[in-house]
Amino acid sequence: xxxxTQSQPEMSVQEAETVTLSCTYDTSENNYYLFWxxxxxxxxxxxxxxxxxxxxxxxxxxxxxxxxxxAAKSFSLKISDSQLGDTAMYFCAFMKHEGGGADGxxxxxxxxxxxxx
Amino acid sequence: xxxxxxxxxxxVKRTGEKVFLECVQDMDHENMFWYRQDPGLxxxxxxxxxxxxxxxxxxxxxxxxxxxxxxxxxxxxLESASTNQTSMYLCASSLGQGANQPQHFGDGTxxxxx
Numbered sequence: 001x002x003x004x005t006q007s008q009p010e011m012s013v014q015e016a017e018t019v020t021l022s023c024t025y026d027t028s029e030n031n032y033y034l035f036w037x038x039x040x041x042x043x044x045x046x047x048x049x050x051x052x053x054x055x056x057x058x059x060x061x062x063x064x065x066x067x068x069x070x071a072a073k074s075f076s077l078k079i080s081d082s083q084l085g086d087t088a089m090y091f092c093a094f095m096k097h098e099g100g101g102a103d104g105x106x107x108x109x110x111x112x113x114x115x116x117x
Numbered sequence: 118x119x120x121x122x123x124x125x126x127x128x129v130k131r132t133g134e135k136v137f138l139e140c141v142q143d144m145d146h147e148n149m150f151w152y153r154q155d156p157g158l159x160x161x162x163x164x165x166x167x168x169x170x171x172x173x174x175x176x177x178x179x180x181x182x183x184x185x186x187x188x189x190x191x192x193x194x195l196e197s198a199s200t201n202q203t204s205m206y207l208c209a210s211s212l213g214q215g216a217n218q219p220q221h222f223g224d225g226t227x228x229x230x231x
Binding site for chain 2: 004005009021033035042043044045046047050052091103104105106107108109
């Protein structure tokens with residue numbers, strides 16, 4: 001079984017600052033996918049970024065980037081130039097490669113990120 | 118855009134009632150999922166389905182069942198609701214073409230069992 005750990009229940013930064021959310025995971029799988037999801041107060045869960053474990057290059061989506069360290073089983077999310085709209089719960093999630101995506105995600109407990117004006 | 122629709126945003130039921138939570142997706146996705154979200158616990162997988170009439174238990178299936186009679190619809194059933202099933206329930210769907218396909222979520226149903 002997989003476990004995902006997010007050690008920061010809540011973080012608060014000023015607008016325009018850079019913030020890093022941490023995530024570690026434990027698995028015996030070699031091939032897997034990692035995701036960061038965002039859940040704003042409106043409750044709609046939105047995919048922020050994803051990483052394939054066999055790719056060494058860190059994924060980037062505009063202001064969002066990850067630092068994927070496979071040996072350390074670490075998958076942190078960096079948000080650059082943070083904006084008020086980034087205020088949300090952020091969840092780190094894991095999915096095994098086998099099963100074709102039909103196995104469901106294993107989520108961390110989430111980090112509540114607050115961007116202060 | 119993918120649309121995952123959950124029939125109710127808020128629902129209040131009584132202990133012992135049979136409760137149905139409905140989820141419909143409009144993108145012909147093979148995979149559908151039900152999660153439960155509780156503060157401090159994140160999301161936990163209850164059941165999932167990779168095809169019509171197929172279902173698999175997730176991490177916390179006790180007290181729940183599911184039904185998938187049509188590809189677009191996935192129902193979560195609380196056979197006899199209990200107060201510890203008060204929670205936020207999220208439905209999701211994804212294409213069945215690999216684990217890198219993202220899951221698309223509905224808005225959630227906040228269920229209260231009195």
